[in-house]
Amino acid sequence: MKIAVVGATGLVGTKMLEILAERNFRIEELFLVASERSVGKEVLFKGHSYKVMRIQDVINEKPAIALFSAGGSTSLEWAPQFAKAGTTVIDNSSAWRMDNDKPLIVPELNADVLTGNDKIIANPNCSTIQMVVALNPLHKKYKIKRIVVSTYQSVTGTGKKGVDQLNGERRLREEKREKEEKREMTEYPMAYKYQIDINLMSENE
Numbered sequence: 611m612k613i614a615v616v617g618a619t620g621l622v623g624t625k626m627l628e629i630l631a632e633r634n635f636r637i638e639e640l641f642l643v644a645s646e647r648s649v650g651k652e653v654l655f656k657g658h659s660y661k662v663m664r665i666q667d668v669i670n671e672k673p674a675i676a677l678f679s680a681g682g683s684t685s686l687e688w689a690p691q692f693a694k695a696g697t698t699v700i701d702n703s704s705a706w707r708m709d710n711d712k713p714l715i716v717p718e719l720n721a722d723v724l725t726g727n728d729k730i731i732a733n734p735n736c737s738t739i740q741m742v743v744a745l746n747p748l749h750k751k752y753k754i755k756r757i758v759v760s761t762y763q764s765v766t767g768t769g770k771k772g773v774d775q776l777n778g779e780r781r782l783r784e785e786k787r788e789k790e791e792k793r794e795m796t797e798y799p800m801a802y803k804y805q806i807d808i809n810l811m812s813e814n815e
């Protein structure tokens with residue numbers, strides 16, 4: 611099959627490529643899409659280097675499947691155009707989840723409702739997917755009426771930018787700590803390696 615991955619340079623897109631490789635998914639041709647600023651950038655897949663392409667050029671290639679994970683607005687704009695070209699879009703964003711005309715699929719549960727005419731397939735949010743897989747046997751047996759859920763989302767849920775901020779803050783904090791330690795050592799003798807004032811555990815290694 612010809613496969614397109616839209617959002618291939620992102621956190622989710624990178625993971626999708628990793629899993630396609632891990633499962634040895636049979637790919638005849640692979641097309642990678644990201645934003646305009648990444649066009650021409652090289653991405654490795656199974657030891658081969660692929661250039662990020664413009665989205666319109668990939669539509670023209672008429673891939674059989676396009677895996678979308680490039681944000682809701684990209685999906686709203688471009689998924690219908692892939693569908694029009696005959697491509698089946700599997701969309702990982704929130705764009706089509708509440709659209710009554712698009713099937714909302716968790717393969718382990720309801721893949722059987724799909725027909726060949728479904729050209730845009732939505733999937734639920736990550737916390738929902740894993741929850742409904744676990745709850746399905748209970749639902750079959752007891753008929754669940756209502757679920758009350760609290761989720762605590764990770765920084766990675768915000769994508770690359772979130773992770774870059776977290777790593778940046780960590781790096782700065784570490785640099786600050788090192789500077790502070792050097793300063794302390796020159797101003798007074800240190801019996802402990804780390805600060806002991808207002809510090810329950812002075813040895814934190």
Ligand SMILES: NC(=O)c1ccc[n+]([C@@H]2O[C@H](COP(=O)([O-])OP(=O)(O)OC[C@H]3O[C@@H](n4cnc5c(N)ncnc54)[C@H](OP(=O)(O)O)[C@@H]3O)[C@@H](O)[C@H]2O)c1
Pocket residue numbers: 616617618619620621622623643644645646647648665679680681682684702703704733734735736737766767768769770771
């Ligand atoms: N269903 C789920 O379980 C689940 C879980 C997590 C995330 N998601 C969804 O997956 C999507 C991506 O999340 P992420 O964490 O991977 O984000 P991310 O790390 O920020 O990556 C975003 C990707 O989209 C590309 N992109 C941005 N604007 C584009 C455009 N106009 N045209 C084409 N490509 C564009 C980016 O390309 P550049 O590198 O060029 O910027 C990048 O490849 C989001 O919609 C998110 O809500 C779904």
